[in-house]
Amino acid sequence: KAGDQRAYTQLVRLVIIDEIHLLHDKRGPVLEAIVARTIRQIETTQEHVRLVGLSATLPNYEDCAIFLRVNPQKGLFYFGPQYRPVQLEQTYIGVTDKKAIKRFNTMNEVCYEKLMENAGKNQVLIFVHSRKETAKTACALRDLAMQNDTLAK
Structure with a gap:
């Protein structure tokens, strides 16, 4: 990289993390490192980078917002089942088999x-x-x- 050229990572202005619930997956540490590095860059350079986390199955979206440094009053958007054009029916069945x-x-x-x-x-x-x-x-x-x-x- 030339002395006056910015690193490619500093050119990014939007990071979309689809399936953000995978933070709890075995690949979670890699995703967490990318997010942490991006947040550190934002805090260091004071340049605006929008972080968007998407998930259809994230019950703890407020915790995720805190991790992403999102202001819950301004930048947290939760679209619950009332936004669906057709309501979902969910069935939960407990299975107690040990093996x-x-x-x-x-x-x-x-x-x-x-x-x-x-x-x-x-x-x-x-x-x-x-x-x-x-x-x-x-x-x-x-x-x-x-x-x-x-x-x-």
Whole structure:
């Protein structure tokens, strides 16, 4: 870099962090370091950089705002379920199996039952913890549908 050229990081004026809830993920420390470095740069240079954190599944958005140094009265925007054009129905079901494989199978069986209750009537979204678990769950649901001859529903 030439002596009078600014570093690329100093040219940034907007940082959008999609899926900010991943701060709690195994990749969280990397994301946290990037945010901390950006905040330090803002505080050091006094130049304005807008930080935007997005998440559809962040219950502790106020804590996240504090971490991002957001003034809750001026810069924190929370769009709750009342902003949705179609209300969501959420179902929570407790699974108490102790063994991981049994718990996984029970959760998939319950998901399958809920899918069949809504098949052809409503859209269904299933949240899992990782990409790997997404693939495993999809395969398990497919297998259950094939086993019960309901794949076409």
